[in-house]
Amino acid sequence: MGLRSYIIRRLIMFFPIFLVSSAIVFSLMHLAPGDPVELMFRGAGKPTNPQIIEEIRERLGLDRPLHEQYFIWIINFLKGDLGYSYLNNRPVSQLIIERIWLTVELVLLSEILALAIGILLGVTAAIKKNTKIDALLTTTSLFGYCMPSFWFGIMLILIFAVKLRLFPTFGAVTPGATLDFWGKIIDNLRHLFLPLMTLTIGMAAWYVRLVRSSMLDVLNMDYIKTARAKGLKEKVVIYKHALRNALLPVVTSFGLSLGFVLGGAVVIETIFSWPGLGWLIVKSALARDYPVIMGTSMLIVLSVLIANLITDIVIALIDPRIKY
Amino acid sequence: MKPVKEHEYKERRIGRIYAMWRRFKRNKASIVGAIITSIVVLIAIFAPLISPYNPKTLNYEMSYHPPSKEFLLGTDSLGRDILSCIFWGARTSLFVAIIAVTIEILIGILIGGISGYYGGIVDEILMRFTDIILTLPTILLLIVAVSMFKVRSLIVIATIMGILGWPWMARIVRSEVLSIREQPYVEAARAIGLNDLLIILRHILPNAMSPIIVLATLDAAYYILYEATLSFLGLGDPTAISWGILVSRGQGVLQRAWWIATFPGLALFITTLGLNLLGDGLRDALDVRSRI
Numbered sequence: 001m002g003l004r005s006y007i008i009r010r011l012i013m014f015f016p017i018f019l020v021s022s023a024i025v026f027s028l029m030h031l032a033p034g035d036p037v038e039l040m041f042r043g044a045g046k047p048t049n050p051q052i053i054e055e056i057r058e059r060l061g062l063d064r065p066l067h068e069q070y071f072i073w074i075i076n077f078l079k080g081d082l083g084y085s086y087l088n089n090r091p092v093s094q095l096i097i098e099r100i101w102l103t104v105e106l107v108l109l110s111e112i113l114a115l116a117i118g119i120l121l122g123v124t125a126a127i128k129k130n131t132k133i134d135a136l137l138t139t140t141s142l143f144g145y146c147m148p149s150f151w152f153g154i155m156l157i158l159i160f161a162v163k164l165r166l167f168p169t170f171g172a173v174t175p176g177a178t179l180d181f182w183g184k185i186i187d188n189l190r191h192l193f194l195p196l197m198t199l200t201i202g203m204a205a206w207y208v209r210l211v212r213s214s215m216l217d218v219l220n221m222d223y224i225k226t227a228r229a230k231g232l233k234e235k236v237v238i239y240k241h242a243l244r245n246a247l248l249p250v251v252t253s254f255g256l257s258l259g260f261v262l263g264g265a266v267v268i269e270t271i272f273s274w275p276g277l278g279w280l281i282v283k284s285a286l287a288r289d290y291p292v293i294m295g296t297s298m299l300i301v302l303s304v305l306i307a308n309l310i311t312d313i314v315i316a317l318i319d320p321r322i323k324y
Numbered sequence: 325m326k327p328v329k330e331h332e333y334k335e336r337r338i339g340r341i342y343a344m345w346r347r348f349k350r351n352k353a354s355i356v357g358a359i360i361t362s363i364v365v366l367i368a369i370f371a372p373l374i375s376p377y378n379p380k381t382l383n384y385e386m387s388y389h390p391p392s393k394e395f396l397l398g399t400d401s402l403g404r405d406i407l408s409c410i411f412w413g414a415r416t417s418l419f420v421a422i423i424a425v426t427i428e429i430l431i432g433i434l435i436g437g438i439s440g441y442y443g444g445i446v447d448e449i450l451m452r453f454t455d456i457i458l459t460l461p462t463i464l465l466l467i468v469a470v471s472m473f474k475v476r477s478l479i480v481i482a483t484i485m486g487i488l489g490w491p492w493m494a495r496i497v498r499s500e501v502l503s504i505r506e507q508p509y510v511e512a513a514r515a516i517g518l519n520d521l522l523i524i525l526r527h528i529l530p531n532a533m534s535p536i537i538v539l540a541t542l543d544a545a546y547y548i549l550y551e552a553t554l555s556f557l558g559l560g561d562p563t564a565i566s567w568g569i570l571v572s573r574g575q576g577v578l579q580r581a582w583w584i585a586t587f588p589g590l591a592l593f594i595t596t597l598g599l600n601l602l603g604d605g606l607r608d609a610l611d612v613r614s615r616i
Contacts, residue, residue: 029469150553158585162579260461285467286557
């Protein structure tokens with residue numbers, strides 16, 4: 001089977017994968033026992049008239065069987081209709097559009113930074129294998145990898161905001177400040193710094209481990225010995241011959257790592273009150289705002305699926321060894 | 325070849341365990357991991373005996389007491405002793421990890437076993453499904469799943485974690501089953517007419533134990549981290565004493581009482597570090613291929 005038919009098959013496979021993933025998200029939402037209408041009106045505001053409750057159920061389509069509800073929901077999702085928030089009756093799509101760029105900014109910068117750190121330190125550790133530098137880098141990356149991100153974020157707040165008073169810890173911009181264009185960007189970057197560091201450490205540590213071990217594998221291969229035997233400079237051997245192949249696992253795991261970073265962003269946005277999608281999900285989860293949780297989490301899942309699709313295609317294009 | 329006598333067989337077995345132990349202790353990091361993990365387990369078991377105070381006793385006169393001789397790690401806003409809270413929190417973490425890992429192993433063995441043993445279309449479908457769950461961000465799915473529960477008990481949270489956490493286990497069990505399935509002794513078992521379930525349980529799984537143990541150790545760290553994260557976000561069991569809840573209580577009062585958020589989080593960090601070191605050490609000692 002050729003490259004083209006592989007890519008076409010992978011594209012076609014996207015649809016069943018999307019359906020199964022959305023069905024998983026939908027059924028997770030319905031794991032909990034109890035009536036969603038019951039949840040909508042917890043406490044005081046609950047209408048006592050059973051007829052009104054019945055009407056609400058009907059209006060929201062909650063009286064239909066689950067699989068019908070699922071298909072209605074997923075068709076509406078694909079049309080861009082994500083329903084209305086239970087809390088303030090605003091369209092979920094509007095809530096998402098207001099916040100999505102802040103999450104994109106945080107996640108993309110974090111992924112780039114983590115990659116840069118991971119490749120740089122991973123290669124260094126591999127070249128200096130079994131030296132003190134390698135031991136230091138390996139230990140540090142293990143620490144970073146095991147670090148509970150929410151705690152690390154709070155420790156950064158404690159050091160850089162509470163003690164040193166260097167960075168703000170709340171939101172994405174200074175409220176009420178009148179700034180010019182560059183002032184706004186700098187203000188935003190200052191707000192970004194601590195959440196970005198928190199989000200990056202785990203991923204960077206993971207990349208260091210990945211790059212180190214893949215680099216060590218590659219450096220043991222015959223063609224590297226050949227390159228050295230030819231008398232090529234060590235720099236050329238490492239950066240031109242070895243690194244290119246050592247980065248393949250990094251490309252392969254891009255989709256997976258994006259999912260990891262997006263998951264991390266959900267937690268970290270909440271710590272720093274960064275008003276992106278993650279904070280929206282946690283706030284909605286605490287308030288049981290069903291349509292918002294569903295719409296936002298499905299959007300994140302969809303972006304992870306697309307990232308995986310792109311990863312698979314890119315790998316097929318750049319690695320001629322893969323046979324299909 | 326002479327038939328192996330019972331006592332000789334035992335000796336060989338002991339020899340094998342001894343060899344594993346030698347490989348394990350060669351690496352200092354794994355010893356550190358084993359010690360940390362044992363200490364956490366002992367603290368969890370003996371929490372009521374070793375805690376200096378009752379972690380739920382409120383003592384308003386002693387609120388925001390900094391670390392001192394009396395309260396080694398200080399007290400929180402309501403005068404609760406942080407050290408005692410950390411000791412009892414170890415129980416919560418361990419409880420959740422044990423339940424989630426058990427569920428993960430059961431589902432993983434079931435799906436991975438069926439997939440590897442039967443192969444073909446069943447394998448194809450199950451592994452596709454496994455891969456899909458693998459790509460989705462676990463913490464997001466956890467938040468989605470627990471959000472609609474009115475009562476979030478530790479058991480509910482741990483069960484959901486196990487239900488979402490089995491894909492790697494299934495893949496590892498599958499690949500072990502695949503490599504063992506064609507061995508002569510399994511063929512022999514099939515030839516004498518043992519049924520499939522018995523073959524999987526009695527003849528294949530015991531030989532797949534090593535990677536299962538390694539993965540379970542590493543995943544236990546994840547579950548402990550996830551439970552703490554959910555609790556931190558306010559989506560955990562509000563009645564449990566969890567390290568995550570303790571950290572979130574400290575977040576608002578960092579200026580006034582830095583110790584409330586710092587020490588419980590440190591306990592969490594050390595625990596996950598210990599389990600990871602132990603898992604890495606076990607992987608080398610049990611000679612599991614490094615694909616986990």
